[in-house]
Amino acid sequence: xxxxxxxxxxxxxxxxxxxxxxxxxxxxxxxxxxxxxxxxxxxxxxxxxxxxxxxxxxxxxxxxxxxxxxxxxxxxxxxxxxxxxxxxxxxxxxxxxxxxxxxxxxxxxxxxxxxxxxxxxxxxxxxxxxxxxxxxxxxxxxxxxxxxxxxxxxxxxxxxxxxxxxxxxxxxxxxxxxxxxxxxxxxxxxxxxxxxxxxxxxxxxxxxxxxxxxxxxxxxxxxxxxxxxxxxxxxxxxxxxxxxxxxxxxxxxxxxxxxxxxxxxxxxxxxxxxxxxxxxxxxxxxxxxxxxxxxxxxxxxxxxxxxxxxxxxxxx
Amino acid sequence: xxxxxxxxxxxxxxxxxxxxxxxxxxxxxxxxxxxxxxxxxxxxxxxxxxxxxxxxxxxxxxxxxxxxxxxxxxxxxxxxxxxxxxxxxxxxxxxxxxxxxxxxxxxxxxxxxxxxxxxxxxxxxxxxxxxxxxxxxxxxxxxxxxxxxxxxxxxxxxxxxxxxxxxxxxxxxxxxxxxxxxxxxxxxxxxxxxxxxxxxxxxxxxxxxxxxxxxxxxxxxxxxxxxxxxxxxxxxxxxxxxxxxxxxxxxxxxxxxxxxxxxxxxxxxxxxxxxxxxxxxxxxxxxxxxxxxxxxxxxxxxxxxxxxxxxxxxxxxxxxxxxxxxxxxxxxxxxxxxxxxxxxxxxxxxxxxxxxxxxxxxxxxxxxxxxxxxxxxxxxxxxxxxxxxxxxxxxxxxxxxxxxxxxxxxxxxxxxxxxxxxxxxxxxxxxxxxxxxxxxxxxxxxxxxxxxxxxxxxxxxxxxxxxxxxxxxxxxxxxxxxxxxxxxxxxxxxxxxxxxxxxxxxxxxxxxxx
Numbered sequence: 001x002x003x004x005x006x007x008x009x010x011x012x013x014x015x016x017x018x019x020x021x022x023x024x025x026x027x028x029x030x031x032x033x034x035x036x037x038x039x040x041x042x043x044x045x046x047x048x049x050x051x052x053x054x055x056x057x058x059x060x061x062x063x064x065x066x067x068x069x070x071x072x073x074x075x076x077x078x079x080x081x082x083x084x085x086x087x088x089x090x091x092x093x094x095x096x097x098x099x100x101x102x103x104x105x106x107x108x109x110x111x112x113x114x115x116x117x118x119x120x121x122x123x124x125x126x127x128x129x130x131x132x133x134x135x136x137x138x139x140x141x142x143x144x145x146x147x148x149x150x151x152x153x154x155x156x157x158x159x160x161x162x163x164x165x166x167x168x169x170x171x172x173x174x175x176x177x178x179x180x181x182x183x184x185x186x187x188x189x190x191x192x193x194x195x196x197x198x199x200x201x202x203x204x205x206x207x208x209x210x211x212x213x214x215x216x217x218x219x220x221x222x223x224x225x226x227x228x229x230x231x232x233x234x235x236x237x238x239x240x241x242x243x244x245x246x247x248x249x250x251x252x253x254x255x256x257x258x259x260x261x262x263x264x265x266x267x268x269x270x271x272x273x274x275x276x277x278x279x280x281x282x283x284x285x286x287x288x289x290x291x292x293x294x295x296x297x298x299x300x301x302x303x304x305x306x307x308x309x310x311x312x313x314x315x316x
Numbered sequence: 317x318x319x320x321x322x323x324x325x326x327x328x329x330x331x332x333x334x335x336x337x338x339x340x341x342x343x344x345x346x347x348x349x350x351x352x353x354x355x356x357x358x359x360x361x362x363x364x365x366x367x368x369x370x371x372x373x374x375x376x377x378x379x380x381x382x383x384x385x386x387x388x389x390x391x392x393x394x395x396x397x398x399x400x401x402x403x404x405x406x407x408x409x410x411x412x413x414x415x416x417x418x419x420x421x422x423x424x425x426x427x428x429x430x431x432x433x434x435x436x437x438x439x440x441x442x443x444x445x446x447x448x449x450x451x452x453x454x455x456x457x458x459x460x461x462x463x464x465x466x467x468x469x470x471x472x473x474x475x476x477x478x479x480x481x482x483x484x485x486x487x488x489x490x491x492x493x494x495x496x497x498x499x500x501x502x503x504x505x506x507x508x509x510x511x512x513x514x515x516x517x518x519x520x521x522x523x524x525x526x527x528x529x530x531x532x533x534x535x536x537x538x539x540x541x542x543x544x545x546x547x548x549x550x551x552x553x554x555x556x557x558x559x560x561x562x563x564x565x566x567x568x569x570x571x572x573x574x575x576x577x578x579x580x581x582x583x584x585x586x587x588x589x590x591x592x593x594x595x596x597x598x599x600x601x602x603x604x605x606x607x608x609x610x611x612x613x614x615x616x617x618x619x620x621x622x623x624x625x626x627x628x629x630x631x632x633x634x635x636x637x638x639x640x641x642x643x644x645x646x647x648x649x650x651x652x653x654x655x656x657x658x659x660x661x662x663x664x665x666x667x668x669x670x671x672x673x674x675x676x677x678x679x680x681x682x683x684x685x686x687x688x689x690x691x692x693x694x695x696x697x698x699x700x701x702x703x704x705x706x707x708x709x710x711x712x713x714x715x716x717x718x719x720x721x722x723x724x725x726x727x728x729x730x731x732x733x734x735x736x737x738x739x740x741x742x743x744x745x746x747x748x749x750x751x752x753x754x755x756x757x758x759x760x761x762x763x764x765x766x767x768x769x770x771x772x773x774x775x776x777x778x779x780x781x782x783x784x785x786x787x788x789x790x791x792x793x794x795x796x797x798x799x800x801x802x803x804x805x806x807x808x809x810x811x812x813x814x815x816x817x818x819x820x821x822x823x824x825x826x827x828x829x830x
Contacts, residue, residue: 176428178422185408186418194422195406196470197391309584 021264029212045239048102051219075216318382399471409456603784649737664716721752
């Protein structure tokens with residue numbers, strides 16, 4: 001137990017948490033945007049997976065940033081595809097989302113086999129690149145706290161810094177710009193923006209595209225930093241955990257970040273615990289993030305209902 | 317001088333072949349309040365949709381300031397100074413008042429939404445047009461009357477010169493109607509023009525300068541409001557004389573339903589109504605009077621079994637109803653015409669025939685050995701469509717495609733196809749045209765004459781005064797007054813009790829409650 005606590009309060013654990021949180025956070029922000037625009041994007045999982053493979057394959061031939069950008073565009077294109085089927089062809093968004101997920105599971109294995117020349121499990125024999133980490137060794141020069149600062153802040157993926165930036169960018173967009181107002185209006189009561197002359201379907205389409213792009217960066221981070229290279233089904237439910245994080249974060253960017261962090265912590269625990277408790281089956285430990293997701297959602301909805309009751313009682 | 321807005325022999329045929337407008341003429345002068353009246357299905361809404369660019373006309377011409385014009389979408393109409401307030405508001409509930417007003421035309425500061433300017437603009441606007449509303453609270457928390465003001469402000473914010481109000485009074489309480497009329501007059505005084513779509517003729521006569529009457533997709537004519545009476549207007553609308561009068565009950569029968577010391581709680585535990593005691597006899601209509609939200613609707617729901625009674629007794633012919641399910645109550649002879657026909661009265665996606673037997677699936681005539689007898693169901697539908705003169709394409713048409721009046725007739729037909737012992741009626745003619753209103757009133761009095769005890773709640777006082785034999789007034793969940801209906805009883809008298817301005821002495825009340 002003491003060992004566990006020591007691990008949890010170490011700087012390396014913090015770095016692990018940031019690493020596990022980053023892909024989740026991107027996907028959560030993506031889920032948030034589409035959710036607020038009125039479309040539950042269940043395809044985050046598939047988008048991440050396809051973006052991850054795209055980024056890995058492109059990184060073999062191009063610099064890392066081109067690879068990340070191609071992951072983003074893969075996600076965005078899937079978002080556009082969903083928008084086309086949902087908005088133009090009037091298909092149900094959940095079904096379209098699942099179609100993308102199924103396409104991703106099968107399609108990535110197929111594409112992986114094509115790219116590696118037959119390997120259907122991993123891209124281990126592809127010389128794929130990683131996203132560089134940001135070296136902040138100069139912080140060490142600061143007296144007293146310098147060493148701690150360096151061990152906490154140095155060595156994160158450049159995309160982790162981008163994620164933090166994006167949380168505030170998304171917040172600013174949603175709550176401080178007219179387009180954010182449009183997006184939230186479209187999600188809550190589309191008849192209102194429609195009557196005001198706002199192109200409702202265009203707003204929805206762009207939200208799905210942005211959602212896909214964000215999930216895409218998440219996928220790129222996963223396959224180019226958390227792991228270097230692609231493994232089949234490597235997203236392992238992160239897209240669905242992200243949907244949970246959207247709700248748990250009360251559909252607010254900062255809340256989404258905290259929720260993603262919570263799940264990140266448990267994923268990190270699932271990584272470090274097998275070394276400490278070798279008597280617990282590893283499979284059991286790996287279920288922790290998912291069990292926590294389910295538990296957190298149940299607790300959240302219970303609390304939300306209680307709050308609603310209290311508010312009604314206070315009003316009456 | 318050319319009129320501000322002119323529609324010249326407008327024609328519109330919907331893809332299904334329905335001719336909604338056929339040679340419609342409308343001339344709106346600047347600065348007038350122009351009412352467009354007509355029964356449901358007369359083509360008013362289609363005409364307004366054409367004026368606002370939601371639909372496009374296939375024949376005829378629109379002229380704005382004398383110049384021909386055509387709107388491809390609402391945006392173009394808005395840009396040309398036309399604003400419309402729909403019956404169903406287009407407001408985002410969680411957004412604040414000012415956010416709703418500026419949505420789509422936000423003041424900006426770089427890429428930033430300039431909230432301070434938005435708030436200031438909305439304040440200035442609401443002062444200028446005397447539409448008092450606080451810009452800050454979320455719209456969802458405001459009463460309906462205020463939400464309507466927000467809608468009007470929305471149109472004014474976009475500089476609407478012509479404001480189309482689609483049945484604005486349908487959702488308002490009498491006091492709110494007065495406030496709306498004050499605002500309408502203020503708008504006209506500042507040079508704006510108002511087009512007012514309406515059903516209720518007294519209101520039309522009160523507020524408008526000119527009136528255009530539509531019937532069956534055509535304009536019947538335009539008249540000055542001061543030259544016509546309610547009766548002559550009604551005749552123009554329907555095309556024949558109609559008498560909105562019904563015969564009062566003869567002798568009332570034995571006691572049918574008794575409610576004793578009933579207490580009703582809300583889901584969150586607060587008390588909605590208490591100490592409700594009343595008696596309804598067979599063959600009489602008891603009117604439940606009150607501003608909406610004072611417990612009348614909940615009383616009807618509780619008797620119907622849709623809401624539990626917290627305390628007290630509800631008895632029908634001496635049998636306690638309290639522990640019975642909705643279905644068991646119906647089998648004892650309770651019928652209910654609910655307030656919201658779309659949400660509670662009908663399954664809008666299901667057919668007319670299906671809706672008409674929905675409450676009678678244990679009836680051997682329609683269900684045999686657990687299977688629907690489609691032939692009998694269809695025959696039943698055809699008979700009721702005929703009997704209640706429902707205007708519909710046939711028994712298999714989805715109920716949701718019917719007009720409000722015809723939908724309501726389906727509900728009434730289902731509930732009255734078998735003589736009920738206790739009939740619960742809430743807002744039977746809300747949003748229903750005159751012809752259908754007349755028919756529904758007759759159906760109710762027929763059920764009464766057949767021996768039903770009727771409990772009737774309505775926001776329309778004239779309806780209550782026309783139909784009821786006795787009336788009880790609700791105020792804050794209590795019965796505060798009771799009257800035996802007579803020609804001397806006026807809406808004004810009832811109003812003073814409804815608003816709690818007047819109290820009745822217990823003796824008089826007890827006498828009228830028997």
